[in-house]
Amino acid sequence: MTNALELELKQLIIDTLELEDVTPADIDPDEPLFVEGLGLDSIDALELGLALQKTYGIKLEADSEETHQHFANLKSLAALVEARRVK
Amino acid sequence: MTTVSITLQDWRAWQPGRAPCDDSRLSVDAHPRGASVPAMLRRRLNASGRAVCDMLSELDSEASRVLIYASRHGDGDRTLDMLYALAEQEPLSPARFGMSVHNATLGVHSIARGNRRSLQAIAAGGAEVAALFSEARGYFAEGESDVIVVFSDAPVPERFAAHVDEPTDLAVVALHLSASGGRPIHAQPSDSTNAGHARSPQPSDVIAWLLNEASLVCPSRRLTWTLSP
Numbered sequence: 422m423t424n425a426l427e428l429e430l431k432q433l434i435i436d437t438l439e440l441e442d443v444t445p446a447d448i449d450p451d452e453p454l455f456v457e458g459l460g461l462d463s464i465d466a467l468e469l470g471l472a473l474q475k476t477y478g479i480k481l482e483a484d485s486e487e488t489h490q491h492f493a494n495l496k497s498l499a500a501l502v503e504a505r506r507v508k
Numbered sequence: 509m510t511t512v513s514i515t516l517q518d519w520r521a522w523q524p525g526r527a528p529c530d531d532s533r534l535s536v537d538a539h540p541r542g543a544s545v546p547a548m549l550r551r552r553l554n555a556s557g558r559a560v561c562d563m564l565s566e567l568d569s570e571a572s573r574v575l576i577y578a579s580r581h582g583d584g585d586r587t588l589d590m591l592y593a594l595a596e597q598e599p600l601s602p603a604r605f606g607m608s609v610h611n612a613t614l615g616v617h618s619i620a621r622g623n624r625r626s627l628q629a630i631a632a633g634g635a636e637v638a639a640l641f642s643e644a645r646g647y648f649a650e651g652e653s654d655v656i657v658v659f660s661d662a663p664v665p666e667r668f669a670a671h672v673d674e675p676t677d678l679a680v681v682a683l684h685l686s687a688s689g690g691r692p693i694h695a696q697p698s699d700s701t702n703a704g705h706a707r708s709p710q711p712s713d714v715i716a717w718l719l720n721e722a723s724l725v726c727p728s729r730r731l732t733w734t735l736s737p
Contacts (some may be wrong), residue, residue, distance in 0.1 A: 438603070439551045460548050467602035474599070 427499050434495075437472040438465050450495040458494070466492060478507035512645040515690035516683060516735060517654070520566060521715045522559035523679040531719065535559070545620045552603060554583070556660050556680050557613040561681040564617045567656050571623035573684075574655040576643050577614045578629070578636035580708070581676065583607065584664045613660070634708030637730045641685075641695065648687040658682045659711045676714035691736050698725050698732035 429507035431445035434454075438461065455466065466483075469492070473479045481488045481500065490503040509671065521710035541615045542550040542558030544565030553561065560577075568575065579637050586608040590600050606612065611629035626647075630640040639655040640694060660680040664672055685693075698706075706725040707713075724733045 441547055441551045464549075464603050464606050471599055476612065 424481075425493055426502060428494060430499055430502065433472055433476060434459075434469065437468055448495055450499075453494055454492060454498070473502070477502050477505070479505045511695075512648045513688065514641055514644055514648065514693045515686050515688055516693055517686050517690035518684040519530075519566060519682060519718055521630050521679070521681040521711075522563070523677065523712055523715055524555075525689035525692050526676075526712075526715070529616045529719065534715065534719070539649075543683070545616060549616050551616050551705070553616060554585075554605050554615065556597050556678070557607075557616065557682045560613045560630055560658055560660055560682065561617050561620065563623065563658070563680065564614075564656065567682055568617070568621070568623060569682045569722065571618075571621035572625065573623070574626045574628075574647055574652055575614050575617070575623065575658065576630065576640055576655060577611065577658045578632065579610065579660045580631055580634055580636055580710075581661055581664050581672075582631060583612070586667065588665050588667070592632045599629075614658070619708070624663045633728075635726055637709045637714060637724065638731055640683075641693070644685045648662050654684065654686045656682060656684055659714060674707045677710055679711035679715060681711045681718070683714075685714050691727050694734050694736070696734065698727075703720070 427450055428445055431448045434440065435443055435445065448459060455461045470481050470483065473481065481491065489498055492493065515714055519533055519535045522537070522540055524536055527534045528536050540555055540559040540562055542553055542561055546551065546612065547563045550558065566720070586604050590604055590608060590692045593600055594680050610631060611627060614629065628643060630636060630639050630643065640659060644655045644657055660679065663669070663676050663680065669675070685717045706727045708728065709724055709726055713722065713724060716722040717733070725731070
């Protein structure tokens, strides 16, 4: 179940953020998504927040420490979606 | 009247679909690679943006030159997509917004290559060539020796195509201009008969002029530019 959601989120990240030449296998669930690891930037964070809202109905505070923790890596993101999704 | 002189040192151009020619400074490749920009920045560039960045990596290889960008219509596709989203009361895409601003492509080049000089972006309602030369002269008058000017345009989105006088060709041209030492560019008043037949110059017209295939006229400013050998 978790793995299916992780794969779905990987594909969401790749499609939403137009990551050329990145495949789901390239995204390590434990590696940082931002700056290091995958190397996403602040615009990606906003874009990803928007995608979570559209796809799962999850609303996040853009600047909160909690959001930082949810966006730390793919595993934390999957945990957030599992806990808070309304669609 | 005295004006600051302006000369052409070098140029690059991209116009997909144009008949290939021997001049290696012109690319007709349908998919510019954007190889000069790291993949994480490149993903946000459209084909024109990739072409611009590849040209700048050659003409501004030290990332040290003043850059002036002009486009009559800018990125119509992204801008219109955002307007549609607003009309549907959908939230705006931050990435799309970031790349829709007029100076976005120069911004990507400056981030990728570390150029911290002045960057300028112009839209001049069809008088972009005149505006670019005029801005370049301004920098030369202030003591700058070299500037790079970029002129990029693309067809306007289909829904708005009926509202423009002339269809726009997809093309980009970049000129390395200097105050002296290159091929002199002279501006002359064009007679009204000449100007009456010409369209507002597009990047593709500048390319034809560089290849010695056509003259370069700006009807709204009544100017003709000649390029000395």
